[in-house]
Amino acid sequence: MFREAITKLIAKxxxxxxSAHCDGPCGVYDPASARIAAEAALSMxxxxxxxxxxxxxxxxxxxxxxxxxxxxxxxxxEELLVLWTDYFKPEHLEQYPDLxxxxxxxxxxxxxxxxxxDVDAANDLMAAIExxxxxxxxxKGRDVAYYVAT
Amino acid sequence: MQLNLPRSNWREIALWxxxxxxxxxxxxxxxxxxxxxxxxxxxxxxxYRKRIPRENxxxxxxxxxxxxxxxxxxxxxxxxxxxxxxxxxxxxxxxxDNEAAGADSRSFGPVALGHVxxxxxxxxx
Numbered sequence: 114m115f116r117e118a119i120t121k122l123i124a125k126x127x128x129x130x131x132s133a134h135c136d137g138p139c140g141v142y143d144p145a146s147a148r149i150a151a152e153a154a155l156s157m158x159x160x161x162x163x164x165x166x167x168x169x170x171x172x173x174x175x176x177x178x179x180x181x182x183x184x185x186x187x188x189x190x191e192e193l194l195v196l197w198t199d200y201f202k203p204e205h206l207e208q209y210p211d212l213x214x215x216x217x218x219x220x221x222x223x224x225x226x227x228x229x230x231d232v233d234a235a236n237d238l239m240a241a242i243e244x245x246x247x248x249x250x251x252x253k254g255r256d257v258a259y260y261v262a263t
Numbered sequence: 264m265q266l267n268l269p270r271s272n273w274r275e276i277a278l279w280x281x282x283x284x285x286x287x288x289x290x291x292x293x294x295x296x297x298x299x300x301x302x303x304x305x306x307x308x309x310x311y312r313k314r315i316p317r318e319n320x321x322x323x324x325x326x327x328x329x330x331x332x333x334x335x336x337x338x339x340x341x342x343x344x345x346x347x348x349x350x351x352x353x354x355x356x357x358x359x360d361n362e363a364a365g366a367d368s369r370s371f372g373p374v375a376l377g378h379v380x381x382x383x384x385x386x387x388x
Contacts, residue, residue, distance in 0.1 A: 120271050123279065124303035124387040127286035131304075131323050131335040133294040133359070 142200040144246040150189035151242050154226045155235035157182035186227035190220050205252050268297055271385040275305050293359035303387040310382035315353050316341055321383040327374050
């Protein structure tokens with residue numbers, strides 16, 4: 114149609130852009146939130162092991178440790194999923210083709226930390242988050258040192 | 264209530280010829296399915312000179328915190344802050360159409376009417 118042709122021609126003259134990027138509005142993402150939760154889960158895993166077989170006096174403490182460990186492991190997973198699906202874009206995937214694998218593995222590790230009392234899984238999760246930290250800040254063009262609280 | 268954005272008709276094209284419309288190309292997919300990345304829209308910069316925005320209108324606005332960033336969003340609420348001066352202090356809440364965009368688009372708070380650069384009236388492509 115004539116009008117279609119005209120609109121196509123006019124559309125080509127558009128030089129200004131408006132952003133509908135999902136991260137445009139606040140732009141505040143930081144893998145640190147996942148790291149803090151994962152580190153808390155690691156800490157609780159160690160505390161549960163240190164506590165050893167609980168006698169009846171320790172049942173309350175034991176229960177709290179387990180509860181906090183599971184909460185924090187789940188929070189770490191949520192923070193990772195938000196970062197993965199909301200921040201990262203197809204162009205990042207071109208640059209880091211194994212990005213999906215890294216997030217999938219990290220999310221799986223969150224599940225392992227939540228389900229069991231597994232120091233290795235908790236340490237692997239911290240390493241996975243450090244890896245994601247490095248990728249994230251590289252996409253931002255910033256050199257941000259990774260650190261842990263404990 | 265108009266959720267779909269109409270294609271530009273002859274009237275819109277005529278208004279563009281008379282400099283009453285500005286063209287913007289959309290980047291990003293937070294306005295999916297209404298606006299795909301690469302869509303070109305016609306914006307009326309004078310739309311809010313005589314009236315305030317209404318809910319569900321699509322607008323182009325200056326991002327409140329990132330200077331120089333223009334965003335395209337849908338108005339989800341309009342309210343007037345009557346405290347303080349006698350001048351009208353209209354604020355709008357903007358949101359993405361793309362629900363998968365997550366919570367982030369709801370985090371930047373109300374946008375002053377002065378930051379709203381115009382109303383998206385139609386789509387060229």
